[in-house]
Amino acid sequence: MSDDELIWRIAGxxxxxxxxxxxxxxxxxxxxxxxxxxHRHYPSRIRGGxxxxxxxxxxxxxxxxxxxxxxxxxxxDSFARNPQEEAYYGNEEIKPLSENLDELREGxxxxxxxxxxxxxxxxxxxxxERAEENDWHVFPMDLRGLAKEHGREVMRNTAGVGVTxxxxxxxxxxxxxxxxxxxxxxxxxxNLEILHEAYETVNEEYEFEHDLRVPTGEHETExxxxxxxxxxxxxxxxxxxxxxxxxxxxxxxxxxxILTQNFPEMGGISEQVEDEIxxxxxxxxxxxAGVKAMSGSSGGGFALMSEPLGLAEMxxxxxxxxxxxxxxxxxxxxxxxxxxxxxxxxYTSQGDSSRVVFAPGNIEEAYEQTRxxxxxxxxxxxxxxxxxxxxxxxxxxxxDVEFFDREPEPGLxxxxxxxxxxxxxxxxxxxxxxxxxxxxxxxxxxxxxxxQKGGRYxxxxxxxxxxxxxxxxxxxxxxxxxxxxxKLESIREELDEEHxxxxxxxxxxxxxYGIITWGSSHGAVAEAVERLNDDGHSVKGITVSDMMPxxxxxxxxxxxxxxxAMVVEMNxxxxxxxxxxxxxxxxxxxxxxxxxxxxxxxxxxEVVEGYEVNLAEDDREPTAQVRIEPAAGD
Amino acid sequence: xxxxxxxGEEREIDRDEFTPGVEPQPxxxxxxxxxxxxxxxxxxxxEVGRTPEEVLTVTGIGCSGKLNSYLDTYGFHTIHxxxxxxxxAAKLANPELEVIAAGGDGDGYGIGGNHWIHxxxxxxxxxxxxxxxxxxxxxxxxTSPTSPKGHKSKTQPSGSAKTxxxxxxxxxxxxxxxxxxxxxxxxxxxxxIIAEAIEHDGFAHVDFLTQCPTxxxxxxxxxxxxxxxxxxxxxxxxxxxxxxxEMMHETEDVLKDGTVLTGRYYVDDDRPSxxxxxxxxxxMPDEPLAxxxxxxxxxxxxxxxxxxxxx
Numbered sequence: 001m002s003d004d005e006l007i008w009r010i011a012g013x014x015x016x017x018x019x020x021x022x023x024x025x026x027x028x029x030x031x032x033x034x035x036x037x038x039h040r041h042y043p044s045r046i047r048g049g050x051x052x053x054x055x056x057x058x059x060x061x062x063x064x065x066x067x068x069x070x071x072x073x074x075x076x077d078s079f080a081r082n083p084q085e086e087a088y089y090g091n092e093e094i095k096p097l098s099e100n101l102d103e104l105r106e107g108x109x110x111x112x113x114x115x116x117x118x119x120x121x122x123x124x125x126x127x128x129e130r131a132e133e134n135d136w137h138v139f140p141m142d143l144r145g146l147a148k149e150h151g152r153e154v155m156r157n158t159a160g161v162g163v164t165x166x167x168x169x170x171x172x173x174x175x176x177x178x179x180x181x182x183x184x185x186x187x188x189x190x191n192l193e194i195l196h197e198a199y200e201t202v203n204e205e206y207e208f209e210h211d212l213r214v215p216t217g218e219h220e221t222e223x224x225x226x227x228x229x230x231x232x233x234x235x236x237x238x239x240x241x242x243x244x245x246x247x248x249x250x251x252x253x254x255x256x257x258i259l260t261q262n263f264p265e266m267g268g269i270s271e272q273v274e275d276e277i278x279x280x281x282x283x284x285x286x287x288x289a290g291v292k293a294m295s296g297s298s299g300g301g302f303a304l305m306s307e308p309l310g311l312a313e314m315x316x317x318x319x320x321x322x323x324x325x326x327x328x329x330x331x332x333x334x335x336x337x338x339x340x341x342x343x344x345x346x347y348t349s350q351g352d353s354s355r356v357v358f359a360p361g362n363i364e365e366a367y368e369q370t371r372x373x374x375x376x377x378x379x380x381x382x383x384x385x386x387x388x389x390x391x392x393x394x395x396x397x398x399x400d401v402e403f404f405d406r407e408p409e410p411g412l413x414x415x416x417x418x419x420x421x422x423x424x425x426x427x428x429x430x431x432x433x434x435x436x437x438x439x440x441x442x443x444x445x446x447x448x449x450x451x452q453k454g455g456r457y458x459x460x461x462x463x464x465x466x467x468x469x470x471x472x473x474x475x476x477x478x479x480x481x482x483x484x485x486x487k488l489e490s491i492r493e494e495l496d497e498e499h500x501x502x503x504x505x506x507x508x509x510x511x512x513y514g515i516i517t518w519g520s521s522h523g524a525v526a527e528a529v530e531r532l533n534d535d536g537h538s539v540k541g542i543t544v545s546d547m548m549p550x551x552x553x554x555x556x557x558x559x560x561x562x563x564x565a566m567v568v569e570m571n572x573x574x575x576x577x578x579x580x581x582x583x584x585x586x587x588x589x590x591x592x593x594x595x596x597x598x599x600x601x602x603x604x605x606e607v608v609e610g611y612e613v614n615l616a617e618d619d620r621e622p623t624a625q626v627r628i629e630p631a632a633g634d
Numbered sequence: 635x636x637x638x639x640x641x642g643e644e645r646e647i648d649r650d651e652f653t654p655g656v657e658p659q660p661x662x663x664x665x666x667x668x669x670x671x672x673x674x675x676x677x678x679x680x681e682v683g684r685t686p687e688e689v690l691t692v693t694g695i696g697c698s699g700k701l702n703s704y705l706d707t708y709g710f711h712t713i714h715x716x717x718x719x720x721x722x723a724a725k726l727a728n729p730e731l732e733v734i735a736a737g738g739d740g741d742g743y744g745i746g747g748n749h750w751i752h753x754x755x756x757x758x759x760x761x762x763x764x765x766x767x768x769x770x771x772x773x774x775x776x777t778s779p780t781s782p783k784g785h786k787s788k789t790q791p792s793g794s795a796k797t798x799x800x801x802x803x804x805x806x807x808x809x810x811x812x813x814x815x816x817x818x819x820x821x822x823x824x825x826x827i828i829a830e831a832i833e834h835d836g837f838a839h840v841d842f843l844t845q846c847p848t849x850x851x852x853x854x855x856x857x858x859x860x861x862x863x864x865x866x867x868x869x870x871x872x873x874x875x876x877x878x879x880e881m882m883h884e885t886e887d888v889l890k891d892g893t894v895l896t897g898r899y900y901v902d903d904d905r906p907s908x909x910x911x912x913x914x915x916x917x918m919p920d921e922p923l924a925x926x927x928x929x930x931x932x933x934x935x936x937x938x939x940x941x942x943x944x945x
Contacts, residue, residue, distance in 0.1 A: 224944035234937030242923055243727060266935045267919035267926065269726055269912075274752040278719040281712070281749075285723030288710055289690070289731065290637075290924035293723070311713050367937075401941055408934040412927050418639055429655020431706070449924065450690040450708035450724065451638035451731050458702055460711035469658050470703055470711070 004215045005058035007069035008164065010157075011096035013077030015047035021157040022053035023225075023396070024182070025164070028174035029057040030225050030398045033217040037523070038396040039065040041600070044250075044334040048079030050095040059217030063362065063397070064523030067605035070108040070212055071168070072100055073160045075143065076116030078153075094121040101125075107135045109210055111163050113156060115144025137210040139167065139202070146198060151190030158191045162198025167206075168214040172199060222401040228366045228392035228520070229254035231399075232322060233262070235370025236294055240378075240410035241320065242268035243293035245282035247275055249301045250334050251393040252324040256296070276301040280308035280321065287317050288459060290412065290449040292374060296322030296386075299341045300331055302348070309383055310349035315459040316381035316435070316447065316484070318413065320373045325389040327599055336599035337391035339519050340571035342579065345387050346548055352481065354488050356384040357547035361504060361522030363397045365545060371409060372499060378413030380444055380487050387547065389570070391601045392520035414446040421454040425466075432457045433466040437479040442490040445483070492549040503554050507540035508533050514558060514565035515541040515611070516591075518576050521602050525568050528607035539611065544576075550583040559587050564631070566614055568607055572597045574629050593629035602626075637928030640687030641730045647680040654706045661700065667844025668697055668765055670818025671736070672704055675763075678829035679707075684732050692721040694737035694746060696772045698765035698844075701736050715746025722758040722908075728924035729759070729909055732832065736763040740770045743779040743799050754808035754837050759907040761831045761838045764801065767846040775849030782890045798890075801841045802882040802899055806875070811836035811902040813878070815885070817843035817859055820896060827898065836907045843894065862897040872901050 008025070012018045019040070026036045034057040043049035056066045074097040097112050098121075104110070110131070112122075122140075131138050141163055147155040158179075165172055172195065179191055226234075232255050236244075242263065246256040260270035269286070273279050276297050283295035297305060302323045312319040323345050327338035345357055356376055360366040366388060373384040416424060424446070425433040434457035436445045445466075448455025458468030463480060465471040495502065504522065507515075507529040517525040522543040529541040542558045544551065559565055559580075565587075567577040574593040581588050594610035596602055606624040613622045622628060653676065662668045679689060689707035693699040695714040702709030708731075712720050721735035742750055742764045753762070769787075770776040776789040780801065784793040805813045812834040816824040824842070831838035862868045862881065870877040878900035885895040912918040919926070926932050 222945060224941045226941075226944045230944070234940065237935070237937045237940075240927070240934070242926070243723070245723065262940065264916050267921075267923065269918065269923060271723070271726070273719065274748050277716065278749055278752070281716045281719035282723035284712075285692070285710075285720035286727040288720070289724040289727035290927060291727040292927075293727075307713050307716065311716070315710070401938075401945060404936075404938045404941060406936075406938070408936045410927055410932070410934050417637065417928065427656070429706075431654070449638070449728075451641045451688055451728060451924075453638075453640040453643075453687060456687050456706065456708055458709040458711060460703075460709075461713050462711065465657075468709070469654075470700070 005056060005066065006071060006168065006212065006214055007054060007056045007066045008071045008073065009052050009054045009069045009100060010073045010075070010160065011050065011052035011100050012075035013048045013079040013096070014042055014045050014051045015079055016075055016077065017154060017157050018051050018053055021161065022055060024175070024178045025161055026055045026396060027225050028178055029055065030223050031174040032171070032214070033219050034058060034215060035060065035062050035217065036225065036396070036398050037062040037064065040394045042335050048077055048092065050077065050092070050099045052096070052100065057215065059215050064527045064604055065601065067603045068103040068105045070105045071164065072104055072108065072110045073164055074100065074110065074112040074117070075156060075160055076113045078116060093117055094125065097122070098125045101130060104134070104136065107211065109137045109139070109167060109212055111139045111141060111160065111167070113143040113160070114140040115142040115156070139163065139206065143198070147194055150193040150197065155191055155194050158194045159198040162195040163202050166199045166202035168212065170214040223398040224401050225396050225398050226363060227254070227394055227396045228363055228388060229394070230258060231363045231366035232370045232386060232388070233258035234404065235367040236320070236374065237262065237266070238406070238408045239371040239374030240292040240408060241294050241374060242266065243283065243286040243291045245271040245273055245279040245295050247273060247279050247297065247301060249298045251326060251390040252296050252298045252301065252322065254393055255322055255324070276304035277307060280305035283319055284308050284312050284317050287319050288450070290415070292378065292410070292412070294320040294322065296324065298324045298326050299328050299344065302341070302345070306348045309355070310351065310353055311461045312383045313349065313353045313355060313484070314461045316445070317459065318377040318381050319383040320377050320386070321383060322386045322388070324393050325387065327597070333599045335390065337389040337520070337601050338571055338597055339389055339521065339569050340575065340597070341387065342547065342575040345385055346579070352485055354382065354485055355548065356382060356491060357387055358384065358502070359387045359519040359545050359547050360392065361519055361543045361545060362392070363399055364403060366392060367404070369502065369545060375409060375413070376491060378411070378415070380442070380491055381414060381447060382487055387519070389520050414444050416446045416448055416455070418453050421448055421452060427467050431467040434468055435464060435480060436466045437483045440483055443483045443487045488549040495546060495549070496553070500554070502545040503551055504543040505540070508538050509540060511538040511540040512563045513539045514562035515539060515568060515607070516544065516558070516565055516580070517541065517568040518544045518547070521568050521570060524602040524604045525607050527604040528611070531604060531608055532611060547579070550579070552583060555580060556584055559590060564590055564592070566592045566594050566611060568594045568602065568610070570596050570601065588632035590631060592631045594626055595629060596626045598625045637925055638728070638730065640685060643685050643688070645685070647683070647685055649676045649680050651686050652676045652679060652706050654704065658703055660704045662697055663848045665845070665847040666697070667767055667818035667846065668701070670821060670824060670844060671763060671765055671842050672701060674821060674824040674828045675705060677825045678832060681829050682832050684832070689732045689734065690724055692717045692724065692733065692735045694741035696738040696741045696770070698736055698738035698741060715741050715744070715749065718746060718749040718753045718762065721760050722753055725758060725760050726909065728922045730922050733760045734763065734832065735760055736765065738771070739764060739766040739768060739780045740778040743801055751804070751808045754805050754810040754839065756908040757809055757811050757836045757905060759835055759837070759909055761840070763828070763840045763842050765844045766801065766841050767844045767850055769846050769850040771846050771849055800882070800886040803879065803886060805839040806879055806882060806900055810839045811905045812838035813900040814898045815841040815843065815896045817894065817896050818845060820859060823861060823896060834901070836902070836905055843896070859894040859896050862895045862899070868895065872898050875900065
């Protein structure tokens with residue numbers, strides 16, 4: 001754990017502007033030369049209810065949320081003031097203060113809005129006593145009053161940022177610039193006044209007894225602050241995607257919206273449709289007609305896509321789907337992350353169906369693997385799925401701008417031009433042998449597009465002959481089925497040769513204890529491994545991104561190189577560990593699971609504790625809300 | 635050179651071009667009404683000047699779904715009830731294609747009902763032919779959404795308690811800009827209506843009555859029929875929504891009584907198609923999107939240019 005880090009938490013009610021304020025503040029910290037990482041926690045409600053955003057900032061790379069935090073800006077939940085006293089949620093104004101205290105570190109700072117949070121409420125939670133015990137520095141400020149005086153009540157966010165900057169001894173320049181970019185005229189004027197007055201008030205009225213200051217850092221290159229959803233949307237754009245169809249569902253909606261907003265200018269098409277079956281079917285139709293298309297959803301909506309997914313597999317229509325996991329089963333915890341749709345995504349749809357599944361672990365991988373998903377889908381005419389979760393979807397991290405500086409890839413893969421179609425095989429009636437298994441290279445039979453001369457064929461979800469007629473002949477069935485199934489082997493070969501980097505290794509290479517994880521748990525695990533090694537342990541880790549086809553070789557080598565390994569994932573049934581054992585056919589006795597499924601992502605300390613408890617070889621249980629599932633035979 | 639040279643090709647088109655050369659032979663039962671749809675399409679397509687390669691037929695599942703197996707165009711035989719979403723996206727991706735969707739009454743009015751309503755609402759420029767034989771044929775004779783009340787089948791042994799769906803009224807209410815009904819037993823009218831529907835710029839729904847000689851023998855289907863336009867008893871303005879609605883209502887009430895009315899019920903030539911609406915609000919590219927992938931000079935915007943808002 002770096003001592004020189006700021007973890008700022010802004011808390012309020014949903015609808016209080018917590019998200020936008022934190023975005024700007026995170027950007028200001030990034031512009032001041034720091035690495036930032038954000039974590040968002042919100043309820044499934046439009047207005048009111050406790051919500052917070054955490055921004056972790058340090059001079060060195062941050063790849064995860066931290067353990068607890070050290071600065072609380074508690075705005076009060078303005079939507080909790082319900083004129084009807086009998087309203088079931090009653091008075092929750094205090095919640096943004098009271099709900100957050102358990103995780104605040106010793107020596108931390110609390111700023112709360114006494115304009116919204118009443119003195120009696122504060123007394124009722126024994127804040128004074130707790131502050132003394134934990135050496136917290138408490139600053140009650142009338143943020144609401146200050147905002148009202150210069151503008152409108154909602155501008156109390158700005159007052160809060162001004163107070164924060166003053167207490168952290170932070171320069172206002174970046175904040176002011178961001179405000180000028182986002183606002184104009186009277187609104188800007190009022191906000192600047194509020195910012196400055198809040199800043200001055202702190203400097204005049206308070207003595208600084210706390211040690212926390214904004215860390216200092218410097219970036220050598222320009223940085224961009226973006227979320228996993230942004231990265232997936234941008235990967236799609238650069239992968240040549242120009243058609244998206246969807247139905248809104250948290251957290252998938254983010255990717256859908258970003259592309260929808262960008263497509264008109266790029267000449268792309270976005271369709272919000274009646275349901276997810278239609279959404280995926282539209283993507284299939286657009287792809288069939290010759291446009292790189294994508295669709296996606298979250299678990300419940302993805303369930304409906306099972307049919308069109310299978311259709312795409314059988315007709316060999318290239319397609320990219322994204323599945324943004326949230327906690328289930330059913331509608332589960334709508335706004336909370338979980339990694340529990342893995343098995344669902346791997347095996348959705350009937351029959352021996354094959355698809356490619358990538359699980360990016362961070363923002364950069366989200367971009368890379370989305371590009372790759374489009375490449376593979378159009379080259380091999382197979383659906384590819386990007387599986388990620390609400391955590392990766394919503395977290396923001398700074399990335400070197402140059403990382404994105406590369407050419408787009410609009411190619412349609414193994415689609416023939418009319419010139420090429422002339423040379424291709426046709427049957428006696430002149431129909432194009434679109435599903436020609438005889439000349440298939442890498443198990444791919446190149447396709448034509450409707451409207452092309454000489455390319456006429458039938459695509460069907462039934463088993464079909466080379467020209468696409470429905471066909472139940474056993475020899476044809478075996479030839480077509482084998483070719484489709486063996487595509488995965490061809491894809492594995494290509495991935496091994498050209499993209500071994502999909503798996504990420506970290507920690508001490510010579511270690512004999514391993515930690516294996518997947519998807520968005522990567523950051524917390526990587527940081528935990530670093531911490532364990534700093535503390536004198538010898539641990540190494542691997543984050544696996546290729547879920548199907550599975551990187552057998554790489555994972556086997558990793559597990560063979562250690563005495564014991566712990567698989568870390570956010571679900572209750574150890575799905576990824578199950579996948580490893582299924583794919584490799586062994587290692588049951590070597591793998592322990594560390595599971596978390598309370599709706600919040602792993603903190604690095606929980607992974608560290610899981611490691612320690614597992615090694616302790618006694619019946620000790622972890623103290624955090626995680627569960628250890630011992631190795632088979634333990 | 636265009637990437638899609640079959641589109642817009644001007645030449646004499648023989649209807650035989652739409653018949654697959656060798657395989658497959660239709661597996662429909664002898665006397666099946668589905669042959670009527672196939673025939674009228676083969677006649678209508680050359681008439682409207684469309685070549686096999688610029689036509690994409692998208693079908694659902696069931697006997698009707700096999701239409702494009704026996705019709706030699708570009709084809710996509712999809713899954714139960716899903717022909718419309720596939721068809722409308724193909725049309726958006728390449729508006730120069732002639733996209734014809736087809737399905738059955740179980741397929742299109744039952745499992746695909748949601749897509750039907752929304753495709754009509756949005757007025758996509760596609761032709762939708764529903765083979766309506768008031769029965770599930772390929773699954774061997776179960777009651778369908780258009781089977782009459784009291785219809786007995788293996789799944790409704792005591793006689794169906796359900797009122798049949800009114801496809802014409804549903805389509806009109808949902809927003810279709812062309813609604814007609816024709817019958818396999820009336821091939822001349824069928825050909826004319828199909829040709830008209832294909833040329834119509836918007837969602838053209840043709841409820842095509844097709845007799846099922848195997849599973850629906852008892853139905854007093856489609857004989858005698860009266861062409862609503864040609865009968866003096868049914869004088870109405872097909873461009874008037876209210877009059878059309880009234881006529882449809884009457885038709886759908888009497889269908890089971892042995893009098894079958896067919897013909898055009900509603901034609902709205904003024905309503906813009908979805909594609910036109912989408913163009914008007916700036917959501918459709920000017921050129922067919924599919925073409926762009928073959929254009930070496932196309933400039934592909936990249937995400938790097940969007941990063942400013944993140945720095």
